[in-house]
Amino acid sequence: xxxxxxxxxxxxxxxxxxxxxxxxxxxxxxxxxxxxxxxxxxxxxxxxxxxxxxxxxxxxxxxxxxxxxxxxxxxxxxxxxxxxxxxxxxxxxxxxxxxxxxxxxxxxxxxxxxxxxxxxxxxxxxxxxxxxxxxxxxxxxxxxxxxxxxxxxxxxxxxxxxxxxxxxxxxxxxxxxxxxxxxxxxxxxxxxxxxxxxxxxxxxxxxxxxxxxxxxxxxxxxxxxxxxxxxxxxxxxxxxxxxxxxxxxxxxxxxxxxxxxxxxxxxxxxxxxxxxxxxxxxxxxxxxxxxxxxxxxxxx
Amino acid sequence: xxxxxxxxxxxxxxxxxxxxxxxxxxxxxxxxxxxxxxxxxxxxxxxxxxxxxxxxxxxxxxxxxxxxxxxxxxxxxxxxxxxxxxxxxxxxxxxxxxxxxxxxxxxxxxxxxxxxxxxxxxxxxxxxxxxxxxxxxxxxxxxxxxxxxxxxxxxxxxxxxxxxxxxxxxxxxxxxxxxxxxxxxxxxxxxxxxxxxxxxxxxxxxxxxxxxxxxxxxxxxxxxxxxxxxxxxxxxxxxxxxxxxxxxxxxxxxxxxxxxxxxxxxxxxxxxxxxxxxxxxxxxxxxxxxxxxxxxxxxx
Numbered sequence: 001x002x003x004x005x006x007x008x009x010x011x012x013x014x015x016x017x018x019x020x021x022x023x024x025x026x027x028x029x030x031x032x033x034x035x036x037x038x039x040x041x042x043x044x045x046x047x048x049x050x051x052x053x054x055x056x057x058x059x060x061x062x063x064x065x066x067x068x069x070x071x072x073x074x075x076x077x078x079x080x081x082x083x084x085x086x087x088x089x090x091x092x093x094x095x096x097x098x099x100x101x102x103x104x105x106x107x108x109x110x111x112x113x114x115x116x117x118x119x120x121x122x123x124x125x126x127x128x129x130x131x132x133x134x135x136x137x138x139x140x141x142x143x144x145x146x147x148x149x150x151x152x153x154x155x156x157x158x159x160x161x162x163x164x165x166x167x168x169x170x171x172x173x174x175x176x177x178x179x180x181x182x183x184x185x186x187x188x189x190x191x192x193x194x195x196x197x198x199x200x201x202x203x204x205x206x207x208x209x210x211x212x213x214x215x216x217x218x219x220x221x222x223x224x225x226x227x228x229x230x231x232x233x234x235x236x237x238x239x240x241x242x243x244x245x246x247x248x249x250x251x252x253x254x255x256x257x258x259x260x261x262x263x264x265x266x267x268x269x270x271x272x273x274x275x276x277x278x279x280x281x282x283x284x285x286x287x288x289x290x291x292x293x294x295x296x297x298x299x300x
Numbered sequence: 301x302x303x304x305x306x307x308x309x310x311x312x313x314x315x316x317x318x319x320x321x322x323x324x325x326x327x328x329x330x331x332x333x334x335x336x337x338x339x340x341x342x343x344x345x346x347x348x349x350x351x352x353x354x355x356x357x358x359x360x361x362x363x364x365x366x367x368x369x370x371x372x373x374x375x376x377x378x379x380x381x382x383x384x385x386x387x388x389x390x391x392x393x394x395x396x397x398x399x400x401x402x403x404x405x406x407x408x409x410x411x412x413x414x415x416x417x418x419x420x421x422x423x424x425x426x427x428x429x430x431x432x433x434x435x436x437x438x439x440x441x442x443x444x445x446x447x448x449x450x451x452x453x454x455x456x457x458x459x460x461x462x463x464x465x466x467x468x469x470x471x472x473x474x475x476x477x478x479x480x481x482x483x484x485x486x487x488x489x490x491x492x493x494x495x496x497x498x499x500x501x502x503x504x505x506x507x508x509x510x511x512x513x514x515x516x517x518x519x520x521x522x523x524x525x526x527x528x529x530x531x532x533x534x535x536x537x538x539x540x541x542x543x544x545x546x547x548x549x550x551x552x553x554x555x556x557x558x559x560x561x562x563x564x565x566x567x568x569x570x571x572x573x574x575x576x577x578x579x580x581x582x583x584x585x586x587x588x589x590x591x592x593x594x595x596x597x598x599x600x
Contacts (some may be wrong), residue, residue, distance in 0.1 A: 001427075019585050020555065031534040061492070099412065100497070116377075123511050123512060124512075133443070135510070135511060158510065160503075160506075160507055162503065168499070170496075171494070171497045171498075171499055172499065172503075172504065172507055175493065175494045175497075175499070175504060175508065175513070176507070176508060176513035177510065177513070178486070178489070178490050178493065178513070179487070179490050179508065179513030179514075179515070179518065180513045182482065182486040182559065183483070183513070184488075184516060185559050186478070186479060186483070186560070187408045187479070187483040188477070189557055189558070189559050189560065190475050190478050190479050192555075192556060193478065193550065193555055194472075194475045197400070197471045197474075197475075197549070197553070198471075199468070199471055199472065201476070203460075203462065203472075204391060204472065204475060206478065207437065207462075207472055207475060209462055209478070210435070210458065211423050211435060211476050212423060212424075212475035212476065212480045213475070213477070213478070213479030213480045213516070213517075213518075214479075214515065215479070215481070215483060215514065215515035215516065215517075215518075216511075216512050216513070216514045216515065217512060217513075217515075218479065218515075220512075221492040238591065249497070250493065253493075253496055254591075255492075255493055255496045255591050256587075256590065256591070257489055257564050258489070258566065259485050259489050259559065259563055259566070260486070260489065261480065261562070262558045262559050262562040265557060265558065266558065266559070277424075287556075290556065291554075291555050291556070
């Protein structure tokens with residue numbers, strides 16, 4: 001019998017994940033606050049629902065693809081939430097990036113109702129989501145993993161099983177976000193500084209991507225700067241949120257994170273300057289704006 | 301006829317470069333302030349000299365492998381300096397990392413005497429130096445490149461010709477050092493923070509090196525942290541120097557570098573705590589010391 005899965009949140013990531021699940025043979029019902037997003041999924045052969053509760057009815061698994069803890073809580077426990085209707089013994093797979101404490105609290109609350117919670121933040125962009133080739137950083141009980149396994153395999157190329165406690169997956173994701181956020185900010189700082197020094201930015205990109213100064217984010221994001229294309233693949237606001245969570249976690253743990261703090265300020269400045277919804281490589285534009293240089297014409 | 305080359309500075313990098321030149325058929329005379337370093341080179345079949353002037357006598361090329369602009373100036377123009385004896389029309393290949401302004405000044409002073417100056421900072425560690433497989437970021441006149449070409453090819457796997465003005469190679473190297481320094485500092489911050497969060501550091505290394513948060517420096521240096529091995533491959537003091545040059549350049553250009561500044565402070569704190577001559581991954585030890593965590597036993 002075909003297993004039923006609800007996907008809540010049909011943005012660029014959720015839509016791809018829903019379609020990967022369909023390709024793997026699951027019967028998928030999608031739900032989103034945007035009616036247009038639901039219609040797009042239905043047009044692509046999916047089934048639509050009006051609320052998380054409707055989507056989760058008769059489903060054994062709910063995959064939540066939203067941006068933060070507050071939205072995840074609302075999907076589960078808000079009005080017409082999925083926790084009302086998800087089958088007892090079913091699994092809730094949470095992909096939002098959030099504070100590990102928040103993941104632990106949501107898991108405890110859901111598990112008290114007899115349902116399983118898998119803390120499963122994702123990594124990889126929309127293209128990989130559509131290919132079923134994400135990386136998933138998962139933690140949770142053995143029962144949650146057993147229930148979720150087939151769905152995880154349909155959505156991901158790499159599944160890291162990081163422990164039996166919700167919150168551990170979230171913590172790994174935050175360590176990744178700390179690094180990625182700083183790497184994007186410093187790549188922007190370095191490229192704008194190179195322009196200020198009169199260097200050819202295409203040459204800088206060529207040299208750095210083959211040198212010890214390279215990072216995955218430099219190689220990926222600085223191509224956007226060379227292309228002068230700031231259409232959002234991932235937005236400034238995402239790192240305002242994620243480096244904000246890092247700050248909250250670090251302060252709560254009495255742990256200093258001066259480099260991440262400096263990077264957060266650069267994302268905040270970019271957001272304050274009106275670029276919050278633009279590509280996160282826009283930090284380079286902010287440096288250029290401050291220093292009065294033109295990245296698009298910075299050639300020797 | 302065999303071409304004569306002098307190599308001034310026979311540390312771990314210079315020795316490997318001198319031996320690569322010998323293998324390529326050059327007659328190499330080495331010189332170092334340390335008599336032990338000269339003896340080591342002589343024992344390996346090289347020729348030794350007491351002063352830069354002696355080493356450069358009858359040579360067509362001098363390769364300088366020292367750490368900064370002051371040492372480079374001393375080698376060229378100090379007492380018994382190489383500029384006294386290097387053949388007119390010969391080339392001085394300078395590999396030290398320095399402020400582009402300093403490179404331009406040294407080049408102008410040497411070229412006024414009828415000798416060529418190639419600004420040629422190197423990248424890659426001692427192993428690559430010994431293999432003749434360095435990366436060289438070179439700039440200088442066409443005459444300097446023509447004269448230096450054979451020597452460059454003997455020492456490097458990748459030679460970037462970055463323009464006809466001394467200083468451009470230096471500027472590219474500083475952009476690389478800005479990125480590498482920040483990447484080492486933030487890798488240290490992230491690993492220590494992960495330990496504080498109770499994560500298994502081997503697992504963190506495995507996940508991050510396959511994720512968007514990866515950098516060349518994370519992958520290379522955090523292995524030292526996992527191994528609890530802080531024997532210097534490259535020392536804290538090198539980044540105190542190089543990020544210091546970045547600060548000087550940026551201030552002179554009225555360009556803000558907040559991320560590099562935060563990283564410099566972490567290298568300075570590590571040096572202040574007595575780790576200046578230890579491996580640059582020691583920044584992780586500094587975070588651990590501050591926060592009272594034990595990186596060597598941080599397992600879940």
